[in-house]
Amino acid sequence: MIKYLGSKRTLIPRLLEVFGALDPKPTCIADLFSGTSRVGHACKKAGYQVISNDHNAYAETLARCYVQADLETHRAEAGLRIEQLMALSPQAGYFTKTFCEESRFFTPKNGARVDAMRNQIAAWEGAGLLTEELKAILLVSLMEAADRVDSTTGLQMAYLKSWAPRAEKDMELRMPEVLSNGKHGTCTATGIDALDAARACADSADLVYLDPPYNQHKYLGNYHIWETLVRWDAPESYGVARKRVDCRERSSDFNSKPRIASALHEVISACLAGQRVQHLVLSFNNEGYLQREDISAMLAPHGTLDVIEVDYKRYVGAQIGIHNPKGKRVGKPGKLRNTEFLFVLSRS
Ligand SMILES: C[S@@+](CC[C@H](N)C(=O)[O-])C[C@H]1O[C@@H](n2cnc3c(N)ncnc32)[C@H](O)[C@@H]1O
Incomplete structure (x- = not known):
């Protein structure tokens, strides 16, 4: 997780x-x-x-x-679609530009794979091929794969000055532990x-x-990249961390x-x-x-x-x-x- x-x-x-x-x-x-x-x-x-x-x-x-x-309903199809996502060629887009070039949360090689995979999930969704739950399983698989190769201390307020060793690895999707x-x-x-x-x-x-x-630490600001990955709405972004503009308005x-x-x-x-x-x-x-x-x-x-x-x-x-x-x-x-x-x- x-x-x-x-x-x-x-x-x-x-x-x-x-x-x-x-x-x-x-x-x-x-x-x-x-x-x-x-x-x-x-x-x-x-x-x-x-x-x-x-x-x-x-x-x-x-x-x-x-x-x-539930695992029984989704295991077979989720496994198949995760394999298909893994086989895609990189395709640099909004994610690469925003989080790998304008900032350095991920290496551009991994960013371009995130772009390709997320676009494919959107295309499957547009074609009516994904239930809400299957889409969530694929997005979580992608989110967790990206999390394993990020270059942060666990917060998305900032990234490390030099690449974290894990960021150089190739991103790999796994089946989440659906129950x-x-x-x-x-x-x-x-x-x-x-x-x-x-x-x-x-x-x-x-x-x-x-x-x-418990305090002033806002979750949307600290995990804005996951919000953008899930919403896939290419928002305007600001600051060194390239946060989505709605981080300024949405609050708790x-x-x-x-x-x-x-x-x-x-x-x-x-x-x-x-x-x-x-x-x-x-x-x-x-x-x-x-x-x-x-x-x-x-x-x-x-x-x-x-x-x-x-x-x-x-x-x-x-x-x-x-x-x-x-x-x-x-x-x-x-x-x-x-x-x-x-x-x-x-x-x-
Ligand atoms: C301390 S974390 C929960 C951690 C969680 N128990 C875990 O183990 O991962 C607090 C959560 O509250 C959510 N949150 C903050 N304000 C909220 C609100 N008004 N309504 C619903 N969720 C909110 C945040 O998005 C954040 O995920």
Whole structure:
């Protein structure tokens, strides 16, 4: 899966343990800020029905592939089409120009293959040959292949001054780990605002998992290339990182210090508006805009609240220190670890 800020990769065993110990036992889990879909994928694999949501198109696509699509339906055709994509000749276009010439996120040889493959996916789609899920599987295969040969530290705000060794390798597509149908029913993915998703799942999920952004780091700006790859809309771009212009307008209240508390409060209230949702599990850390006490105060009136503390490795920027635009280190690495909180609410 792709490199992602705030990904819960190492927290997944703990999350599954917490979900599995709840009483009454949940069968349908809604993940309203799904990001890479790692959590939803692990839940589907563990047999839960999963509803995934994230407001960015690349994340919705990841969820369609890892949560909504079922292996039995798509394995054969996806495998065949991935082979066909791999056989295409390079064809430099918007992606190469924007992300390999005007910036240096990928080598031009890999960029031209991305252009050729993405155009082919668009052509298949235009000819009515792809279902929504098959298209998502192909896009995720391409996104992950590009991620394995990028020249970044895992964020698309900037690229490395010299090519990362992995960037010189030839890009290679693989079949994503699409799962078999969950035993509890059809899994779904949407790409809407978390508040609308909370309203929509209040009558269908018995557990809601919330993993919102904690601070000012915007996901669209940090993963703008995946958004453009998925949307394939050749947007006007700006700055050294050639971000899509809509990065300036599209925003999330969860990245705003004055707005995050009311945004989270609204989402929690919407989840708990009906009787169906029995448990709410929320991830946050000790370096975000909200304090442990703020979140406890929002949740505690609704039932029994447990707060689990997990010692966690901080994001990559903290590990390598602060660099100026020329790549020279100008600050020391910060703290290497922080505390991840898991707020576990069970309704009384
Ligand atoms: C901390 S990340 C989630 C990481 C995810 N649990 C994982 O393991 O990959 C937060 C996610 O919230 C999404 N997001 C931010 N604001 C949102 C909103 N208002 N509605 C829906 N999704 C939002 C971002 O796109 C980002 O993917």
